Amino acid sequence: MIRTVLVANRGEIARRVFRTCRDLGIATVAVHSDADADAPFVRDADRAVRLPGSSPAETYLRADLVLAAARDAGADAIHPGYGFLSENADFARAVIDAGLTWIGPSPESIEAMGSKIRAKELMADAGVPILSVDPQSATPADFPLLVKASAGGGGRGMRVVDDPADLEGELTAAAAEAASAFGDDTVFVEPYLPTARHVEVQVLADTHGTTWVVGDRDCSIQRRHQKVVEEAPAPNLAPPVRELLHDAARKAAEAVDYVGAGTVEFLVADGHEDTGRVHFLEMNTRLQVEHPVTEAVTGLDLVALQIAVAEGERLEAEPPASTGHAVEVRLYAEDPASDWTPQTGTVATFDVDGSRFEGPSGAGLRVDSGVEAGSVVGVHYDAMLAKVIALGRDRRSALRTLEGALRRARVTGVRTNIDLLRAILVDEEFVAERVHTALLAERLAAWTGPAIDEPTLQRHVLAAALASARTATAGAAVLARIPTAYRNVPSQPRTRAFRHGEQELSVTYAARGASLVSDALDSVHVVDATARRVVLDVCGVRETYVVDVRDDAVDVTGPAGTTTLEPVPTFVDPADVVAEGSLLAPMPASVVSVAVEQGQEVSAGQTVLVLEAMKMQHTITAPTDGVVGELAVAEGTQVESGAVLAVIESTTVDGANEGNP
Template identity: 65%
Template sequence: MNEQTMISTLLVANRGEIARRIFATCRTLGIRTVAVHSDADAGAPFVGEADTAVGMPGSAPADTYLRGDLVIAAALASGADAIHPGYGFLSESGEFARAVEAAGLIWVGPTPDAIDSMGSKTRAKEIMAAAGVPILSVDIDALEDSDFPLLVKASSGGGGRGMRVVTEAGRLAGELDAASAEAAAAFGDGAVFVEPYLPTARHIEVQVLADAHGTGWVLGDRDCSIQRRHQKVVEEAPAPRVSDEVRSTLHAAALAAAKAIGYVGAGTVEFLVRDAHLDSGEAYFLEMNTRLQVEHPVTEAVSGVDLVALQIAVAEGTALDPEPPAAVGGHAIEVRLYAEDPADDWRAQTGTVRTFALDGATTFGAGAAQRNSPAYGIRLDSAIESGSEVGVHYDAMIAKVIAHAPTRTAAARMLRDALRRSRIHGVKTNAAMLRQILADEAFLAGEVHTALLGERLDAWTVAGVDEDAVRRYALAAALAQASTATAQARVLRSVPTAFRNVPSQARTRSFRHGGEVVTASYRAGRAGLEAVGLDDVVVRSAGPDAVVLAHGGVEETYRVAVGADFVDVDGPLGSVSFDTVPRFTDPADDVKEGSLLAPMPAVVVQVAVDEGQSVSKGDVIAVLEAMKMQHTITASADGVVTDVRMSVGAQVASGAVLAVLVTATSDTSEAADAGDPA
């Protein structure tokens, strides 16, 4: 586009934090905003923040956010004159971009031809090889044992979906099928390919921006090597421990890649780099993402620009200055908060977010282009707020937290402390693990690579609050519960908390935390409430919302929220959530021996067995899908499958019985029931 066309109303064809991020810039530019949303997202924060919103029936991405026809119809109905795709979903669909332009709308992104060139990772590699950029390749028809390990990758999309590491030839066919199915579900394209897997290389990417008048900028680089399941967890700018020679090579190759396809807009060229700290380091082209990246905030922080504002300006036909603006400097680190349990095979978490707060953080960083100096501090880009629902249909990332400081060490410390002070309750997150990463000596030294998280997983997933401290948190929970009960009592309100006819008898409350039961005991003494079993703890004060304890002579304040079956506690070491253990259990809560349970709320995408079928250990029983990732349920032993309670397309709750596996060690009467009726 060479003529100037001002955008008045922008529809964001996306959801969650990226939709909110784009809306924030639109507000600074005076652009009206439109949200599209699925049924599951009807009450999400991004919908309420748009000037207008259009619903799309259904909840699955394939029925909503991946339906380009519905998105364009929403734009026309709402009076939008432009569409911004965000990232994911249709952001890298050349077909969708063409349809947007054919509808007379402005597409805030690169040309459809450029998207197509890079949208297929196999085609992108061919273009880069022709341009002289080193690539990773392998001949799948002539594989030898020495070619392994290999990495299976989806040709379209990203975010770690459709990716599998294959260590031996016998597993390749199965992993190709699994990756293809996952890619088809996430991106609508099941095409996959393989390349050599370099587990200890670094993942470094370069931010580029180009206009329609022939000007191209490089806006620095980022390191994204801390990854889980090939999905980024920690990103930072600039990339640490990179030699001047390698950095220059990366920047030049990225700009050459953009020019090779006539790129317009914001994009990222990604590389795998060996020995980045050496002048002799080797860089291999991975892919080009023809869109805004999840990790764009770290580039905005150190460059002082608003990338969304620049995307809009380029789409309107504005010419960039010949040279990019001078960077404001410093170092920025971003962590992705996921609703998942890293210690339990990254199990996705769903439910109501009771509390979500990060005191002192600014939001979304819109208007960064107007800064004349570094804006050091904490930035929060969040998809959720207190009261939000986290469901099974979308990616597990719920927020990004970004620290910008004068140095890398200072940024890591600032970010680690922000996570410690954060208050997140209702769903389990990876926040404790992120704090461990930011304190790790190897990370602080910049000695990172793509396999580091896997190598350090056990160390990085230790409990965020140690066992002794958890007992103090539990005591605070118990005292707040008791104070709440006293305050809410309809009669005898004047009776002191913890009063008993036999003063020496302690009150006891039990909670469940991290799979363990924690018990807290206290009693009313002559001087007030006393802790029982914690000799070095003194109760200074206790109320429904706050408890002050003295531990070793040091006072600690605990903020407490008491619910019907939970207690959330925010203390000096971070946040802890407890589930109240009922004094009496319902026998109906017990499940039959051999029950195969859903590990998380999910949708059943495959039922691989029939009732009465014999299976061997390791056989697939079912495949579930939650937050765009597939999870396979297998037989834990040889046996017979009975009581199948699932069907394809059904949504199951966490802990729901999918089927029962009767094994040789099961009760004989139960095994007899598994056979055909007489």
């Protein structure tokens, strides 16, 4: 009987496992890096053990330190979560050899499926259809191709190659990223089917010969081959295709004598037709990130079942039937409109209502989060902040519940993908169940467009201006007794400017007696304004805005959602001005490689250097033809967001100035 579980992981999955352990009366142990010392998951655990350092290689990937922590804290079992050491057969074997209970499949099963190359061979022998291409003999007709890391997942070490001339370089780049993320640079190649669907099947098996197929999930909405939206059951699948998927998943699990929870992933072409084709991708020998949607429609606690199986308990003959529909979105700290650049900083507000599916209809909302207000999002780990899951009687009701929750959510302090998620959930193609792995790329421009219309945005700006003014006067002993916007010459209104993305917007307002009114917005009147709350009357309809004024930003939440605005200073500090042509770091990161030298001529789009942050690599390219006038970093340099990396001096000369010194 397991009494104390150490979770060899961090963030939301550690909190998720701790939650079930508390329900079962099992004591918990967290391990944490220095960067995570104050993280919520550490406080959730009964005991916590420090792993010195901050990078994954120094901490969560150190099997010896994790085992020592288990020994020191008195744990008798280890749950690996997902990522890090969760699919490391040597770690699983070391846990067992140390006399601890491993809450996962056998090391032999992990090894069999851990190499995606070997897994494909096993599946072919078991009669499961596969995809494969030999890169040495690939012909132009085989393209596009997908390069993948054999030991990894989550989009790391993965590249789409359209041009045969690029294959060698992309193989090298994918291998480097795979080595950094997983410690194994082995990669392989398969056909890239951009309009196929990514469908996976949840399996669970005990040590007594029972294997469950616990339904399926669609994970086709992806960015950089990382899932963004998942749902269960997979919509718009013909019954024969669903049956084929479930049969293939069972064969895959039984082929490696699988025990515990796992997921078998497939590409599905023409899944809405009876003749749809199914191709094995890989098996994840662990709990999947998107497991909550399966829990929602089945009522199962997959973590509790993992623990039960590890303790030797028998499963029932068949799993419970699924009811309803569940949809999950991954809330990331990133900027979708800027090449998915990860964001860092302190979470100022984290307010997403979650009720664990309680209600008369059985529908509701669940939030699995690794952060809270005050949490710091750094550069060392994945950019996911939370998973938000909605359960409905059917797919449309689940989508509506989820979009409404995101619209009311207040997550501020770091830029997130929340507007993108809302756009996906109401998109006509997505709502109509016409999903495939290229849909996000096809619809990205629409999904990253303005989240609110211009008049609504102007009202957000007005609310930001009024609350900022109230905040400023509240901090001044004399001004606090004077109505905001008081002037000796009352005819002169006050103007404040804010930046929203690339837009700069200004609003003008003035005092009329003891109240504030806007001179810039027609039919908008200020009912009330405080430092935290602004009420506007818009053509007879009242709208309430909650405002958080911070040093460098103002967050405004209204009926249409949340907007983050950056105050535009009246005067610019000369020290903040950078040279024209400067390439700035889009986020805190480390410099992986530098591809140019000072004085070298470069062409627009040419790689200047490569950064790595949150386990993903980001290529910085020359914005124009020119010469590298300054190179401010070298390989291995750590840079902060906004730091100058290099300066590209344009070689384009204005004809009017030719010949001038």
